[in-house]
Each structure stands twice: as C-alpha cells, then as structure tokens.
Amino acid sequence: MRITRQHDGQTVRVALAGELDLASSGGVREHLEEVVREIRPRHLLVDMDEVSFCDSTGLEALICVRAVATEQGIDYRLVNVHGVALVTLQITGVLPLLVPEHDAG
Amino acid sequence: MRITRQHDGQTVRVALAGELDLASSGGVREHLEEVVREIRPRHLLVDMDEVSFCDSTGLEALICVRAVATEQGIDYRLVNVHGVALVTLQITGVLPLLVPEHDAG
C-alpha cells in the first residue's frame, strides 16, 4: 500500500494505491488519524483511484477515521471510488456515509 | 415404555417394550440400577425383543447400567436384540460390550 499526501490550502488529499486489506488497513487508518489529529484540515479527501482491492477490514478502517474526523468538524470523504471498493461499499451500505455526493451524482 | 421384571433363581430378566429415547431412557436406567443395587442377581438380562426404537440416549442408559453391574460382578447383557436397536448398537461399536455372545453366534 502506497500512501501519498497532498496539501492544498484547507484541503488534505491522501491518495491510496494498492490493496486495502488486513495487511494494510491498520497503516492507512493510522496515517489518516494522524492527519485528523495533527493537521485538522477543513477537508480530508481519500483518493481511492488506485485502490485495486478493498475488503471489510479496509472499509472498517475508513469508517473509524470518519468517526474521529466528524468529531473534529472535518469534511471527510472518499473520491474516485470504483471497482472492488465500490462494490464492497455498496453491498455493506456505507457508500452514502463515505461518499456523500455519490447519491447526488 | 413398559418395563416388566421376571425373577428366576439367580437371574433377573427385565423386558422392555416400546421406544428407548430421551423420554424413556432415564426411567429404564433407574429401574435397572435399582435391580443392580437392591437385588444383585448373578445374571441381569435385558430383553430387547419388544424395543421398537433405540437411539444414543437409550444406548447410553444401557452402557451406564453395565458399568455399575460389572462393578458388582453381575453378568449383564442384552438379549433378543434386533431392528433399530441392533443397527444403533452396531454403528456405535457397543454391540460386543452389551451382547457378548453376539460375535460368537
């Protein structure tokens, strides 16, 4: 799992590349929680474009981060969701939670 | 379950008639253990001729009685075993234990 972080004014965009599963979800969660705790951006976008796989452990990492981000008033969401990640987000019903604009689109 | 007891010298023959299962095996066990404790015959024969059904709870009652009978030096065995009881005794491997003459026959 490659994690790249970009700052742009009030927005932090964290791009994930690789497979989000038991091996990688702990690290992703830690990285994102660090952003929430230490940077507290207005917007925290998780770019899923290069995520080639995402199972329930991946989803749960992303959901946990949402809880702490929301607490801090951060606008937290996933962008560029497609492929397996889109399927697992849809099946488990967490898509509207993590990709709020999705149903609008 | 009908339980009938016949004494003939050193031998007590307990004839069972009906289905040996969860509902009846407790009573059968108690009856037979009472014979072991209070009469202590030389031979205790359990006549299975009219037993139309016997599952694992029935087998286990008969096995428990064997333990106490053997302790008292009583010759304990089943006679006239056939039908379902024969099948379940065979499958569970307890036939030679409860019907010692069977393999001889």
Place this chain on the structure above:
Amino acid sequence: MSQRSVRIDVPAGLNAPGEARHQVTTSLHAWGFTEPRWLDAVAVVVSELVTNAVQHGGAGSVPITMMTRGSTVLLSVADDSAELPRRRPPDDRGGRGLMLIDALSVRWYVQDDGRGKCVHVELQPYPGEVAS
C-alpha cells in the same frame, strides 16, 4: 422430479424426539417413502437432532423442516445455541449422537440462522422408486 417440504414444530422437552420421529415418518409415508429399514434410519437421525436441540437449545419449540427432491431428503433442525456440534470420543455420558448421524447420513453441516443455528442433514438416498 417431485419436490415436497414440510415444517414441523414440536414442544421442547423429553417427548420432543418421539413426536418429531412420529411426524417425520408419517409425512414420509404419505409421500411414498415406505421402505421400513430406511425409515428406521431416518427416525434415528431425527431423534438425535431433536435430542441435541432440546439439550442445547432454549425453551419453546423445536423447528424442524424436511424437504425432498427425488430420492434426496434434507432434514433441518434449529436451536438457540450458537455452538457448533462437535464429534467427541464417546464415553458413558454420550458422544454417540453425531456418530449415528455420521453413519446414517450423506453429510451434515451447520448454518447460522440469525437466532441460533440450524443443523442440516442430507439423509441416505431413498433406496428404489418412491411409491406414489
């Protein structure tokens, strides 16, 4: 191929296995499964499943479903416990129930049914033609 199914509920308690055997074999008879030795084997499996459900499940009733398709008969018994039935070395207290189910069935397995679990058994196929 003819398909049938029946759902039977017997009150949990010492008489549950006997009632279940009776109802299951009556249904099978009505459906043309009349071979006595095969019915005996089915009765043993029913008795073991329902005895286990009574011993490990809660109060209330024991739900039993039976489905047939040709000579294949599937039997399912649910209980409230989430424990998996596990083969164990037999002793004076027991351990022969699953041994009998193993011997008298093609396969058995367990499913989570939300409330507790359901044990499914595929019985030995009915030998010969089903009378109708």
Place this chain on the structure above:
Amino acid sequence: MSQRSVRIDVPAGLNAPGEARHQVTTSLHAWGFTEPRWLDAVAVVVSELVTNAVQHGGAGSVPITMMTRGSTVLLSVADDSAELPRRRPPDDRGGRGLMLIDALSVRWYVQDDGRGKCVHVELQPYPGEVAS
C-alpha cells in the same frame, strides 16, 4: 463437466488474505475463469474467509481448498476455533465480513472437521462459458 480442485496453505498472519487471494485467482485464471468482475467478487470472499480464520484460528497455516464443477466453485477455509461465525449488526469494529460473503455467495455453511471447523462457501456461479 470438468472438475478441478486445489489445496492452498498460506502462513497465518496479516499477509494471509492477500496471498490467498493471489493464489486462488491465479488457479481460477489457469482453469479458464477469467471474467474480471466475477474474480473480484471471489477475491473478496477469499479475503473475508481468510481474515476470519487468521483472527479466530490458531497459529500455523490457513488451509484453503477450492473445487470446481462446471460453473460451480466451492471454497473451503478451515481454522482451529469451534465457534460458529455469526452475522452481527455492523459497527465501527466490524461485522461486515459475513455481510459481504452473504451477498457474494450462493450459500455458506460450517462443518466440524475434527480439529476446529471448516467454513464452506458456494460462490456465485461463473457467468458464461469457462474458457479452456
């Protein structure tokens, strides 16, 4: 109808799900199951099963078997625990693994395998002809 089977053992640990996914999809590819979306769904099921086996089983390795018959694919993953996997309302900590398995499989069930248990999943049938 062509039948195939493979047995895969991956070392228990954080990398087990990824290795299992890789090996399972490689075998399926070699057998002519090449439809990408179907393979994605299979990978999710493998990942959930192996993650659960790692979390609830012991050390050592996770044994995986896969069998195919026509478009039917059966996947089995064993672990040391005798607990039944149970659907639960999801929360931040989990509860979505079985939800995904439910949605992406035809059925799943559990068998006592003597050591612990084995979870069997019948995958969604492969759509279309199996290339060969």
